Amino acid sequence: MSINYSEKIPNNVNLAEDRALQRALEHWQPGFLNWWRDVGPEGAQVFDVYLRTATSVEPEGWAQFDYVKMPDYRWGIFLNPPQPDRTIPFGEHKGEPVWQEVPGEHRANLRRIIVTQGDTEPASVEQQRHLGLTAPSMYDLRNLFQVNVEEGRHLWAMVYLLHKYFGRDGREEAEGLLERRSGDADNPRILGAFNEKTPDWLAFFMFTYFTDRDGKFQLLALSESGFDPLARTTQFMLTEEGHHMFVGRSGISRIVHRTAQVMRENNAEDPAAVRALGVIDLETIQRYINFHFSVTVDLFGADQSSNAATFFSSGLKGRFQETALADDHVLKGDSYRLTAVEDGALVEREAGALNTLNERLRDDFIADSMNGIARWNRQIELEGIPFRLRLPHKGFNRRIGGFAGAHISPDGRVIGAEEWQAGLKHWLPTMDDRAFVASLMGRVVTPGLFANWIAPPPVGINGNPVDFEYVRFN
Numbered sequence: 114m115s116i117n118y119s120e121k122i123p124n125n126v127n128l129a130e131d132r133a134l135q136r137a138l139e140h141w142q143p144g145f146l147n148w149w150r151d152v153g154p155e156g157a158q159v160f161d162v163y164l165r166t167a168t169s170v171e172p173e174g175w176a177q178f179d180y181v182k183m184p185d186y187r188w189g190i191f192l193n194p195p196q197p198d199r200t201i202p203f204g205e206h207k208g209e210p211v212w213q214e215v216p217g218e219h220r221a222n223l224r225r226i227i228v229t230q231g232d233t234e235p236a237s238v239e240q241q242r243h244l245g246l247t248a249p250s251m252y253d254l255r256n257l258f259q260v261n262v263e264e265g266r267h268l269w270a271m272v273y274l275l276h277k278y279f280g281r282d283g284r285e286e287a288e289g290l291l292e293r294r295s296g297d298a299d300n301p302r303i304l305g306a307f308n309e310k311t312p313d314w315l316a317f318f319m320f321t322y323f324t325d326r327d328g329k330f331q332l333l334a335l336s337e338s339g340f341d342p343l344a345r346t347t348q349f350m351l352t353e354e355g356h357h358m359f360v361g362r363s364g365i366s367r368i369v370h371r372t373a374q375v376m377r378e379n380n381a382e383d384p385a386a387v388r389a390l391g392v393i394d395l396e397t398i399q400r401y402i403n404f405h406f407s408v409t410v411d412l413f414g415a416d417q418s419s420n421a422a423t424f425f426s427s428g429l430k431g432r433f434q435e436t437a438l439a440d441d442h443v444l445k446g447d448s449y450r451l452t453a454v455e456d457g458a459l460v461e462r463e464a465g466a467l468n469t470l471n472e473r474l475r476d477d478f479i480a481d482s483m484n485g486i487a488r489w490n491r492q493i494e495l496e497g498i499p500f501r502l503r504l505p506h507k508g509f510n511r512r513i514g515g516f517a518g519a520h521i522s523p524d525g526r527v528i529g530a531e532e533w534q535a536g537l538k539h540w541l542p543t544m545d546d547r548a549f550v551a552s553l554m555g556r557v558v559t560p561g562l563f564a565n566w567i568a569p570p571p572v573g574i575n576g577n578p579v580d581f582e583y584v585r586f587n
C-alpha cells in the first residue's frame with residue numbers, strides 16, 4: 114500500500130494500470146489547480162510552508178514534513194488497505210460481502226452522499242481564503258495552510274470515487290465540485306454551514322472545532338459503508354481530520370487561556386474592560402460558540418429523515434462505531450428517544466430508530482463536543498474567574514429539522530418571538546462583536562511572536578520549537 118510519488122497523481126491504487134481513469138483524473142487536475150489559485154489561500158502561492166505529506170497509509174509511515182509551495186503539494190489518492198473477507202456490517206445486506214463496485218439500485222444515493230461530502234472540502238478552503246492575511250502567528254499560519262491542503266486532498270478522495278465508479282455523471286459531478294462557490298448567490302455550496310463566512314480567527318478555530326467535528330462523525334459513519342472503496346477512503350481521511358480538530362480545540366483553548374489570564378492580572382470582569390485590554394471577552398467567545406454549534410448541528414440533517422433510513426438500510430452509511438454496537442444492526446423494530454416541540458413545549462418521545470439516525474449521530478457529536486468545553490472551563494477556573502462556557506441547547510437557532518421555526522433559547526426554553534428578538538444580541542455574535550474581533554486581527558508572522566489575544570502553544574509542530582520558521586515568505 115505504499116504511495117507512488119513518481120506519477121503525476123500520487124496514489125496507492127495502481128492508477129497507472131487504468132489508463133482511462135488516469136487520463137480522466139489528469140484532465141481534472143488542471144481545473145483543480147486553477148480553482149486552488151483562484152479561491153485557495155490568498156497571496157500565499159509562493160510561500161514555502163512546513164507541511165506534512167502522507168508517504169504511506171500505515172500508521173508508522175504516515176507523514177513526512179518538509180517545506181512545500183502549496184500549489185506543488187502532492188495531492189493524491191490514498192485508501193486504507195482492504196480488510197480481507199470484510200462483510201457489510203449493517204442494514205438489509207448485513208453479512209454479505211462488501212461491494213467493490215457500485216450496486217445499481219443504490220447508485221443515486223451513493224453518488225449523492227459522495228457529492229455532498231466532496232462539496233464541503235473545497236467549500237471550507239474558500240471560506241478560509243483570506244485568513245492568512247491576519248494570522249496571529251507563524252505557527253498558526255502554518256496550521257491554517259496544513260488544514261487547507263488536506264481539505265484539498267479530501268476533495269481528491271471524493272473525486273477519485275466519482276471518476277472511478279460513476280462514469281460520465283461522476284465526471285460531471287467532479288466538475289461541479291470546482292464550480293460551486295461558498296456563499297455564492299447563484300451557485301452556492303450544498304450545505305448551509307459551508308456558505309457562512311469564516312471572517313476571523315476566532316471563527317476559524319470555532320469552525321475547525323465544531324464543523325470539522327461534523328466531518329469526523331460523518332466520515333466515521335461512512336467508514337462503516339458496505340461500499341468498500343468509500344469505507345477505505347474515509348478511513349484514511351479520518352487520520353488527517355484529527356489534526357484539524359486539534360487546531361480548533363487548542364486554538365480556542367489558547368484564546369480562553371489568554372483572556373482569563375489578562376482578566377485575573379487586571380482584575381477585570383466587565384466585557385468592555387476586558388476588550389479594552391486587547392483580548393476577547395468570554396461573552397463574545399460564548400456567542401461564537403452558540404453560532405458555530407448551532408449551524409453545525411444543522412449539518413446532521415432533519416431529526417426524522419427517510420433518506421437517513423434508506424442510507425442505513427441499504428448499507429451505505431452506518432452509525433458512529435457501528436461495528437462496536439451491541440444490537441442487530443438492522444434496527445427494524447427499534448426506537449430512539451428524541452426531543453420535539455409540541456404545543457409550545459419541549460417533550461421527549463420515542464420514534465423509529467431508522468428514521469432518527471441523523472438525530473442519533475447529532476447526539477453522538479454533541480457528547481463529543483462537550484470535551485472541549487470542559488477543558489476550556491478548567492482554564493477559566495484555574496485563573497479564579499467564575500464565568501463558565503457552555504453548549505447551547507440543541508434546538509437553539511436551528512434551520513433544519515423539527516426545531517426549525519421554533520424559538521428556543523440557549524438554555525432550552527421555548528420562547529415567544531419577542532423574547533427571541535430581544536435575546537439575539539446576547540446569544541449570537543452581533544455586528545459589534547464581529548467588528549471588535551476584526552479589529553484585533555493583525556498579521557503577526559515573526560517566528561515566536563504571537564498576537565496579544567492568543568497564548569502561544571505549549572509545543573511546536575513535529576517536535577520543532579514554537580519559534581521555528583514554519584513559513585518562508587520568499
Ligand code: BYC
Pocket residue numbers: 226227229230233234237264303304305306324325326327328329331332411412413414415416417418419420421430471513
Ligand atoms: N444545509 O432528509 P434530510 C466535513 C437538505 S463535514 C442545507 O434530513 P439527509 C467537513 C437535504 O439535502 C461532513 N440543506 O437530509 C467539515 C435534503 O434536501 P432534499 C459532510 C440541508 O439527506 C469541515 C433536505 O434538507 N459530510 O466533512 O438525511 C471542513 C431534507 O433533509 C442541510 C456529510 O454531510 C443543511 N445543513 O441528511 C471540511 C455526509 N441538511 O433532498 C469538511 C454526507 C439537510 O429535500 N451527507 N439538508 O433536496 C449526508 O449524509 C446527508 O446528506 C446529510 C443530510 C446528513 C448532510
